[in-house]
Amino acid sequence: MKKIKVISIFGTRPEAIKMAPLVKVLKAREEFESKVCVTAQHREMLDQVLALFNIVPDFDLNIMKNKQTLTGITSKVLEGLDYIFSKERPDIVLVHGDTTTTFAASLAAFYQKISVGHVEAGLRTYDKYFPFPEEMNRKLTGAIADLHFAPTEKSKLNLLREGVNEKNIYITGNTAIDAMNHTVQDSYKFSNEKLNDLDYKGKKVIMITAHRRENWGEGIENICKALKKIVEQNTDVELVYLVHLNPIVRDVVYKHLSNVERVHLLEPLDTKETHNLMNKCFMVMTDSGGIQEEAPHLGKPVLVLRGVTERPEGVKAGKVKLVGTDEAQIVSEANKILRNKEEYEKMSNAINPYGDGKASNRIAEAILYHFGISKVKPDEFIV
Numbered sequence: 001m002k003k004i005k006v007i008s009i010f011g012t013r014p015e016a017i018k019m020a021p022l023v024k025v026l027k028a029r030e031e032f033e034s035k036v037c038v039t040a041q042h043r044e045m046l047d048q049v050l051a052l053f054n055i056v057p058d059f060d061l062n063i064m065k066n067k068q069t070l071t072g073i074t075s076k077v078l079e080g081l082d083y084i085f086s087k088e089r090p091d092i093v094l095v096h097g098d099t100t101t102t103f104a105a106s107l108a109a110f111y112q113k114i115s116v117g118h119v120e121a122g123l124r125t126y127d128k129y130f131p132f133p134e135e136m137n138r139k140l141t142g143a144i145a146d147l148h149f150a151p152t153e154k155s156k157l158n159l160l161r162e163g164v165n166e167k168n169i170y171i172t173g174n175t176a177i178d179a180m181n182h183t184v185q186d187s188y189k190f191s192n193e194k195l196n197d198l199d200y201k202g203k204k205v206i207m208i209t210a211h212r213r214e215n216w217g218e219g220i221e222n223i224c225k226a227l228k229k230i231v232e233q234n235t236d237v238e239l240v241y242l243v244h245l246n247p248i249v250r251d252v253v254y255k256h257l258s259n260v261e262r263v264h265l266l267e268p269l270d271t272k273e274t275h276n277l278m279n280k281c282f283m284v285m286t287d288s289g290g291i292q293e294e295a296p297h298l299g300k301p302v303l304v305l306r307g308v309t310e311r312p313e314g315v316k317a318g319k320v321k322l323v324g325t326d327e328a329q330i331v332s333e334a335n336k337i338l339r340n341k342e343e344y345e346k347m348s349n350a351i352n353p354y355g356d357g358k359a360s361n362r363i364a365e366a367i368l369y370h371f372g373i374s375k376v377k378p379d380e381f382i383v
Helices: 013-028 044-052 070-088 100-111 134-144 153-161 175-183 193-197 218-233 247-257 271-280 291-297 312-317 327-339 341-348 359-370
Strands: 004-010 032-038 092-096 115-119 147-150 169-171 204-209 237-242 263-266 283-286 302-304 320-322
Touching: 004 013, 004 070, 004 100, 004 359, 013 032, 013 044, 013 092, 013 115, 013 175, 013 359, 032 070, 044 271, 070 100, 092 100, 100 115, 100 134, 115 134, 115 359, 147 153, 147 359, 153 169, 169 359, 175 271, 175 291, 175 359, 193 263, 204 271, 218 237, 218 247, 218 263, 218 327, 237 247, 247 263, 271 291, 283 291, 283 327, 291 302, 291 312, 302 327, 312 320, 327 341
Parallel strands: 004 032, 004 092, 092 115, 115 147, 147 169, 204 237, 204 283, 237 263, 283 302, 302 320
Antiparallel strands: none
16 A cells, blocks of 8 residues: 655644644554654744654754744745655645744645645634734645645634635644643643742632734733733732743833732743643633633633634633733733632633544544545544
8 A cells, every 4th residue: 555645844832732743643654654844943942842742853944043034934944845845755745823834835835736734724813914924824825735624613614715625624623632632741740840839729820921923012011011910909819921032022021020929930831831830720811822722621711812813712612712902901801710700610611612632633534535545534523
């Protein structure tokens, strides 16, 4: 039997987290010849995930440079993959989500008439500058892709509205949930003793990440002012802010919060530590995309520090609330959850719309079906 040659390509930590369980499934299946190419659009954070999941790339473009630009990333990925694709001639290239690596890899495959499978396809805000550049990376990748692995029915409907043939769309659930099956442990001990010393049962510990480009400036300023008020108004609250390395973010965060009691400013954690902090905390406040999927899986209410989200399923399900970056709005919505037990339980007990831990297997089966190896179309993920 001829094996299907697959090259999975990713370059950032979020991509790696969500592609790792799929890479593991493909490696374990005899129907596939599976290879991995990393661009290292992000270097150190990517390497942490590779080590966590014991993945050794077959190809490493190692493109990351200080003060890199979107144009630089795109051109380096195109040039690097041109050689690899010419040499390897895979049957299909798998990309994930919405990064510049994702779009550039899809374009490189298109130039050589190689099929593209888009994992986490169909997410949309319909504002090309929000999030930037991710929204257009998604849409451009979707225009190129041959197979669309939509995590939810909503994502599938977005693709259908754009004219994608339904037979090329598979609702799989999100591979982020698959990844968490490998990382979360109830008895987990952190490498940072500050996290081990927190009273997760007696206090309401809130995990925070906020760093997105769209929030730079006034957005981060407002978020920090709101966080200070929340901790001052609630004596049973501890805040753990995982502060991004970008000085545009760090300078503002430390200016407002460095000397505030019960606020802990920590360096970004690796994937396993982040997932386990989420598992132990009371609630999450974030402007991240992936955390909007991960925290609901663990039963944690999420306040999204953005005006729009490409993941509306969590909002509809009641697991997530959009609060934007208005200081008063953030404080008001946080206090509702912190002080109202019914509100908290309503959000924490709502059904998770993002997956059941079997997305990677569905994607593998969909590829086999597409190439005629399997005659059985895989069952879709249904909430």
